[in-house]
Amino acid sequence: MSRLSDWHIMGALALTGIAGPLLFPAFAAQFAFLWLMVTFALTWDILGGRMGYNSFGNIVFFGIGCYAAAVIQRDMGLPYFEGLALGLAAGVVLAVLAAVLLGSALLGIRGHYFAIATLGLAVASGEIAAGWRYVGAGSGMALPLYPGALGERELFFTWSLLAVAALCFLFCRFLYSTRFGLALNAIRDDHDKADAMGLRTTPIKIFAWCVSAFFLALSGGLAANMIGFIDPRDVAFAGATFGVWMVLMAILGGKGTLWGPVLGAIVFHITQEIFWTYLLGWQRVALGALIVVIVVFFPQGIMGWWAEWRARREAA
Amino acid sequence: MSALLEVRNVTKRFGGVVANSNISLRVEKGEIAGLIGPNGSGKSTLFGCIAGAHAVDEGEVFFEGAPIKHLRTAPIARLGLVRTYQQTRIYGAMSCMENMAISAREAQGGLLSLLRPVPPATSRRAEDLLAFVGLHEKREEKAARLSFGQQKLLEFAMALMNEPKLLLLDEPTAGINPTLINGLIDRLRRANSELGVTLLVIEHNMRVIMNLAQRITCLAHGQVLAEGTPDDVRDDARVLDAYLGVA
Numbered sequence: 001m002s003r004l005s006d007w008h009i010m011g012a013l014a015l016t017g018i019a020g021p022l023l024f025p026a027f028a029a030q031f032a033f034l035w036l037m038v039t040f041a042l043t044w045d046i047l048g049g050r051m052g053y054n055s056f057g058n059i060v061f062f063g064i065g066c067y068a069a070a071v072i073q074r075d076m077g078l079p080y081f082e083g084l085a086l087g088l089a090a091g092v093v094l095a096v097l098a099a100v101l102l103g104s105a106l107l108g109i110r111g112h113y114f115a116i117a118t119l120g121l122a123v124a125s126g127e128i129a130a131g132w133r134y135v136g137a138g139s140g141m142a143l144p145l146y147p148g149a150l151g152e153r154e155l156f157f158t159w160s161l162l163a164v165a166a167l168c169f170l171f172c173r174f175l176y177s178t179r180f181g182l183a184l185n186a187i188r189d190d191h192d193k194a195d196a197m198g199l200r201t202t203p204i205k206i207f208a209w210c211v212s213a214f215f216l217a218l219s220g221g222l223a224a225n226m227i228g229f230i231d232p233r234d235v236a237f238a239g240a241t242f243g244v245w246m247v248l249m250a251i252l253g254g255k256g257t258l259w260g261p262v263l264g265a266i267v268f269h270i271t272q273e274i275f276w277t278y279l280l281g282w283q284r285v286a287l288g289a290l291i292v293v294i295v296v297f298f299p300q301g302i303m304g305w306w307a308e309w310r311a312r313r314e315a316a
Numbered sequence: 317m318s319a320l321l322e323v324r325n326v327t328k329r330f331g332g333v334v335a336n337s338n339i340s341l342r343v344e345k346g347e348i349a350g351l352i353g354p355n356g357s358g359k360s361t362l363f364g365c366i367a368g369a370h371a372v373d374e375g376e377v378f379f380e381g382a383p384i385k386h387l388r389t390a391p392i393a394r395l396g397l398v399r400t401y402q403q404t405r406i407y408g409a410m411s412c413m414e415n416m417a418i419s420a421r422e423a424q425g426g427l428l429s430l431l432r433p434v435p436p437a438t439s440r441r442a443e444d445l446l447a448f449v450g451l452h453e454k455r456e457e458k459a460a461r462l463s464f465g466q467q468k469l470l471e472f473a474m475a476l477m478n479e480p481k482l483l484l485l486d487e488p489t490a491g492i493n494p495t496l497i498n499g500l501i502d503r504l505r506r507a508n509s510e511l512g513v514t515l516l517v518i519e520h521n522m523r524v525i526m527n528l529a530q531r532i533t534c535l536a537h538g539q540v541l542a543e544g545t546p547d548d549v550r551d552d553a554r555v556l557d558a559y560l561g562v563a
Contacts, residue, residue, distance in 0.1 A: 180430040182410070182418040189407035196367065196405075197478055198393030198424040207427055256409075 009259075010169070017162040021155055028154035032226055034269045035161040039219045040242060041249035041261030041268075042168050043212040048247065049255030050181065051208055052188030053107070057118030059243035060125045061213035063236035064098055065091035065220020067129065070141040070230055080147045088221040095217035096210045103206035110191065119239070126237035140231040143224055157226035161219060168215040173258055175211070184208060188256075252294045254303025263302055319378070320345040320482050320514050321366065321397070326375035328358075328365050335361040337538040338375070343482065348508050348515045350529030350546070352522075354558055358538040359518045360402055363484050367399040368392040379482070394424050396481035402490070402518075404467045408460030412451060412470055415459050416442035419474040442477060449473045449503060450496075465492040469500070476507055483507075485517045489524050497521070501528055526550065534558070 017035065021028035040062075047053040069087030076083055106117050130138045146153040175181055183204050186194040194201050220236070230236045237243075245268065253264025271290060275283040298305055321343040328336040336358045343349045351359050364370040366377055368389040377385050379397050387395075407415050417423070417434040420441070446452045449469040454462060459470055468491060475483050488504065489497050501524060507513045519525040525532065526546040533543040536558040542549055549555055 175431075178431050178433050179418065179423055180427070182414055182434070183423065183430055185410050185414070186407050186418045189409050190405050192369075192389075193401075193405040193407065194418075195389045196369075196393055196399060196401075197419050197474070198390050198398070198421075199418070200390065200424065200426065203427055204430070 010166075013262075014162070014166060017166075018159065021158045025151060025154065028158050029226075030269075030273065032154070032158035032161050034266065035158065035165040036219055036223055037245065037249060037265040037269045038165040038262050039161070039168050039215055040246040041253065041265040042165070042172055043215050044246035045250045045255055045261045046172065046175075046184070046208050046212050049250055049257070049260070050176065050184040050188065051205065052191075053205070054115045054247070055118045055209075055212075056115055056239065056243055056247065057102075057121035057125075058212055058216060058246055059122050059237055059239050060102075061095040061099065061216035062220040062223075062242065063125055063129065063232075064095040064213075065217030066224035066230045066236040067091075067135050067141070068094050068217070069221035069224055070143055071135060073144050073225075074141070080144060083144070084221070084225060088218055091217040091221045092214055095213040095220075099209040099213035100206055103209045104202075107202070107205040107209065122237060122239035122243050126233040126239060129232035129237060135232075138232065140229060140235070142229050143227075145228075146225070157222060160222050161226070164215060164218050164222065169262065171211065171215075176258060180204070180207075185256075248291055248294060251301055252298060254301025254305075254307075257301070257303040260301050260303040267302070318345055319343065320380060321516070322378040323362070323366060324376050324378065326362070326365055326377065327373050328361055328370055329373050334538050336365060339535070339538070339540055340375075341533055341540070341543075343514060343516050345481075346508075346512070346514055347531065348504070348517065348529050350525045350532040351516060351518045351535065352520070352525055352532060352549070352555075353535035353541070357535040357558075359535055360486055361538075362535070363399055363486055363518065367397065367484060390424075393478070393480075396479070397484070398475050398478050398480035398482075399484040400471050400475055400486055400488070402486040404464065404471050404491075406459040406462075406467050406470050406474070408458065410459060412446060412455045412457055412459055412462075413439065413442055415470060415474055416446060416477050419477040421477075421479045445473045445476050446470075448476075448506075450499070465496065468492060472500075472503075476511065476513065479511075480513060482514045482516065485515060487518055487520060489519065489521050497524060504528060522550075 017031060021031050044058055047055050068091035069084065072087035072090050073083040076086065078086060102121065106114060109117055129135055135141060183199055186199060187201055187205065191201065224230045227235060249264040249268045250261045252268055253262065254260030272287060275286040279286050300308065319342045323339055323341040326336055326339045339362060353359050361370065365372045368387050372385045376383050379395055384392055417438055420438045422429065422438065443452065443455065446455050449472055451466060451469055451473065454466065459467065462470060468488065472488060489500055492500060504515060508515055517525065517529060529546060531544065532546055532549045534541045534549055534555050541558055542552040542555050
């Protein structure tokens with residue numbers, strides 16, 4: 001994809017994101033969740049696609065973002081927007097701190113073992129939150145009400161989640177154009193070789209996870225406010241849904257590519273909504289079948305499949 | 317000439333197996349040194365001990381006079397001591413140019429210095445070195461699509477991109493088409509004379525190592541069997557024994 005068409009697609013998506021909820025107010029929440037999914041897929045791909053570290057624990061940073069915002073907004077007695085801003089900032093700081101600490105402990109583990117360790121992390125976080133009275137334990141936390149008019153609330157959250165997704169995309173795009181992006185790929189392709197060539201692999205890996213944590217915590221604080229209520233296992237640390245979807249969307253679109261996660265998130269979200277609408281009662285089964293189809297028939301994802309198809313056509 | 321690398325009484329055990337036993341070895345600055353020995357004699361293990369891949373059990377390794385035994389691979393590489401692998405290791409899903417760019421010495425810097433695009437000067441050097449090993453036409457190919465011999469050449473070029481003071485090469489000619497071997501010997505010599513890289517080379521091809529190295533050390537059963545000029549080593553009865561068995 002050339003530079004020019006890159007910007008065209010970004011512009012078209014931004015325009016859709018801004019104008020969409022205005023033209024179709026009934027779909028505003030759908031748009032908001034779409035941008036949330038895009039952020040999920042993009043942040044997962046930094047480690048999973050670019051660096052070869054399949055994490056099932058990224059949801060932890062999202063959950064930290066949710067809870068940090070909720071606690072600050074509950075306890076600080078600030079007006080809504082000030083509380084939200086401070087809550088988001090606190091969430092980001094805590095999540096990045098968690099990424100540094102967890103990264104130092106876990107990023108030395110390779111391959112499947114890392115995936116399993118992070119899976120445990122995600123499950124444990126949900127259980128801890130569900131048992132901790134200070135954050136509402138199993139009954140979760142309610143967020144304060146948005147002060148503005150009803151329609152305005154939806155617009156505020158879809159646009160702010162759009163902004164987070166767009167920032168995340170632009171930052172990833174920048175990151176992958178630098179030597180840092182190459183270093184991530186080098187770690188993915190041969191970690192020992194990267195060490196032997198003198199790359200500072202540990203700080204590189206930790207920084208990559210911090211970038212994921214940063215954007216996930218931002219989107220977590222906003223999503224918690226949009227949903228209005230956080231359940232420890234079903235919203236904040238929803239490993240079985242959000243946590244798995246992150247991986248699926250990146251794989252569906254094509255991991256390790258810039259546009260793959262975006263495309264994967266869009267296709268996944270639309271498909272999922274169609275299942276909910278037309279296959280109610282069977283939507284989970286259909287989703288499961290979709291997952292199998294993705295993994296079996298599109299292991300390279302849509303972008304990978306497309307690149308192969310183009311290469312074949314050029315060769316012919 | 318002063319010793320660039322000094323291995324002093326190094327012993328390395330894997331469980332009950334003594335892979336390196338009391339090995340001492342010097343590599344002088346600017347020379348091409350050879351390391352030979354039958355399969356399983358401990359050559360690659362010694363490379364691992366020098367380059368920080370294995371923890372040395374006894375003895376010490378000095379690089380430019382400073383002990384490096386306690387360091388791991390990456391900091392040793394940053395000092396300017398780089399190794400290549402017998403089983404070629406390249407970044408398969410990246411293009412040759414990307415392989416080269418991330419092997420540049422600047423890529424060893426901190427995070428901030430990594431958050432910049434590859435500078436044009438680095439790309440030019442990468443192209444020059446790829447041309448030097450004869451892979452310029454393949455520069456945009458994915459490294460995994462190269463043949464084994466080409467991957468060996470790419471790995472050699474990546475090592476040069478790193479601007480090492482000392483390069484440990486583990487069987488650089490294994491798997492390379494015999495007609496290309498002369499060209500490779502020539503390139504190794506030029507890397508030594510023009511780029512000023514000191515070389516320590518493991519090699520099974522006797523014709524290659526006898527032509528290339530100024531001094532050769534022969535290992536057998538994890539111990540130093542003989543060392544000296546290629547002629548000395550070739551005529552050493554113990555070396556013939558180790559390779560061919562008792563006559």
